[in-house]
Amino acid sequence: MNLVSYLIPALFLGVFCIALLKKVKLYDCFTAGAKDAVPLILSIFPYLAAMLILSELFSASGLSAMITDFLTPCFKFCGIPPEISPLVLVKPFSGSGSTALLSELLSVYGADSYIGRCAAVAYGSSETVFYISAVYFAGSGKKLVRPIAITLLANFLGVVAGCLLCRVM
Amino acid sequence: MNAVFTAVFLAACCLFLFTHPDGFLPAMLAGAEKAAVLALSLLSVYCVWLGFFRALEGSGLSAKLSRRVRPLAGKLFRSDDGAALELACGNLSANLLGLPGAPTPLGIRATKAFLDKGNGYAADMLFVLNATSLQLLPTTAIALRLTAGSASPADIFLPTLLSTLLSTLCGAVLVWLTAKRRARRGHGMGKRGLLLQRGHPQ
Numbered sequence: 192m193n194l195v196s197y198l199i200p201a202l203f204l205g206v207f208c209i210a211l212l213k214k215v216k217l218y219d220c221f222t223a224g225a226k227d228a229v230p231l232i233l234s235i236f237p238y239l240a241a242m243l244i245l246s247e248l249f250s251a252s253g254l255s256a257m258i259t260d261f262l263t264p265c266f267k268f269c270g271i272p273p274e275i276s277p278l279v280l281v282k283p284f285s286g287s288g289s290t291a292l293l294s295e296l297l298s299v300y301g302a303d304s305y306i307g308r309c310a311a312v313a314y315g316s317s318e319t320v321f322y323i324s325a326v327y328f329a330g331s332g333k334k335l336v337r338p339i340a341i342t343l344l345a346n347f348l349g350v351v352a353g354c355l356l357c358r359v360m
Numbered sequence: 361m362n363a364v365f366t367a368v369f370l371a372a373c374c375l376f377l378f379t380h381p382d383g384f385l386p387a388m389l390a391g392a393e394k395a396a397v398l399a400l401s402l403l404s405v406y407c408v409w410l411g412f413f414r415a416l417e418g419s420g421l422s423a424k425l426s427r428r429v430r431p432l433a434g435k436l437f438r439s440d441d442g443a444a445l446e447l448a449c450g451n452l453s454a455n456l457l458g459l460p461g462a463p464t465p466l467g468i469r470a471t472k473a474f475l476d477k478g479n480g481y482a483a484d485m486l487f488v489l490n491a492t493s494l495q496l497l498p499t500t501a502i503a504l505r506l507t508a509g510s511a512s513p514a515d516i517f518l519p520t521l522l523s524t525l526l527s528t529l530c531g532a533v534l535v536w537l538t539a540k541r542r543a544r545r546g547h548g549m550g551k552r553g554l555l556l557q558r559g560h561p562q
Contacts, residue, residue: 195461199459206416215418224411226523231405231410231465240395245368247391251383294504302510311505311516315498316524322409323491326464335361338484342491343532349492349527356519 213253235329242325246284253254255280269351274300282313283320285342290314305357312353319348405461413450413466424449436532437474437482444473450487455494463490481539490532493524 207217249255258278266276275296282289293314300306320342324335416422426433426446433445447470454462468488470494474482498520505513 198457202457202459203412206412206419206421209421210415210419213419215415217415220414220418221407221411224409224414225407228403228406228465231406231468232399232421235468236395236399236400239399240392243395243398244388244391245365245372246412247387247394248372248376248384249368251387252375253379253392254368254372256373290500290504293501294508297504297510302505302508302513307505307508307510308516308519311498311501312519312523314504315495315501315516315520316493316527318491318493320491323464324487327467327487327490329468331471331475331483333475333480333483336364337538338487338535341484341531341538342488343486345492345527345531345534347371348530349523352526353519353523354397356522357516360515360519 235326238325238329239322242321246321249284250281250288255284269347271313271350272306272309273355274306275313275354278310279313279317279347282317283346284322286319286322289319304359308357309354312357313350316349316353319344320346402461402464406465409459409462410465411517412462416450422446425449425453427449437479437485438480439474441473441476441477441479443476444470444477444479444482447473448482451486452494455490456496458495458497474477481497484539485532485535489528492528492531495524495529496521 210220211215245350259277263273263276266279267273271279278289278296280293281292293310296310297307300310302308302311315321320339324339328335373384376387413422423446426442426449429449430442430445434440435450437445437448439445447466451463451466451470454466467486470486471483474486475481498516501516501520502513505516
């Protein structure tokens with residue numbers, strides 16, 4: 192943990208020193224970077240909005256709870272404890288939602304319990320698939336079903352493996 | 361994407377209508393508000409990282425790094441577009457180091473650069489690598505376990521690393537396999553590139 196907190200400032204310092212040796216103007220770099228950020232955000236915002244409205248509807252309508260109830264037995268069959276299946280299902284849609292679920296699971300079951308460790312591994316080994324797809328492919332008009340299906344399947348396999356590994360490690 | 365959006369939207373609408381119709385509009389507004397808040401926080405994150413990337417480009421370090429890994433990256437993404445590969449390599453390194461917020465702006469630009477050349481395979485590969493989590497250290501999970509009073513918060517490091525390696529590998533292999541079959545059937549990247557140029561709707 193400590194090492195990681197040193198990493199970022201050290202990285203910045205190292206890069207800035209080398210950039211200064213190459214006579215790069217740092218102030219101009221940062222103003223140009225900030226200028227680049229605005230069109231980037233504008234280009235992804237419509238897709239971000241549509242995706243987040245949909246995922247809010249998905250969870251508030253009770254649709255996600257229905258799907259969770261439906262999939263929990265299947266998950267259990269694959270070795271994923273029923274307690275963490277909501278976390279596994281929320282993670283692709285919402286980073287903040289899954290973070291909240293993880294801290295809840297950790298406080299309810301204990302951070303060092305099997306459930307707690309499984310939840311932490313499931314959280315750490317999967318990603319917010321729909322957010323990344325909305326942002327990366329913003330406005331490209333590309334068909335996304337195949338890459339999203341591949342990613343969801345791969346992440347699911349990762350979680351199954353993680354739950355198995357938590358039993359032995 | 362339109363089909364998925366419509367299906368989920370209609371299903372949610374029906375459910376709201378039969379269970380609690382009052383919740384419908386607030387839910388949509390809450391989603392839009394989340395998007396607005398997220399966009400603003402991303403704007404601040406991108407300001408920092410895009411400034412840093414400018415300095416990194418100026419220092420010549422990113423070009424040096426990408427020149428070294430370029431043969432490998434070229435094979436992985438089936439591309440010889442130097443600028444796009446440099447962005448993609450930067451994205452993958454930022455992911456591995458777990459720099460919060462840094463991979464996304466690079467990933468967006470790399471995807472756009474790949475798709476502009478009609479290389480849907482590279483865009484898919486980059487997306488799958490990103491969305492199967494490439495992080496070496498699960499910092500958020502470790503920090504949350506620390507606050508929850510774990511005796512050894514970092515002992516999930518190895519299981520997480522192994523399972524995320526497995527998911528990333530599976531994803532990459534699946535992209536490679538499905539793309540190969542498509543190419544043999546004659547529905548390869550060329551056609552997708554053409555569709556893109558014609559500006560097909562989503």
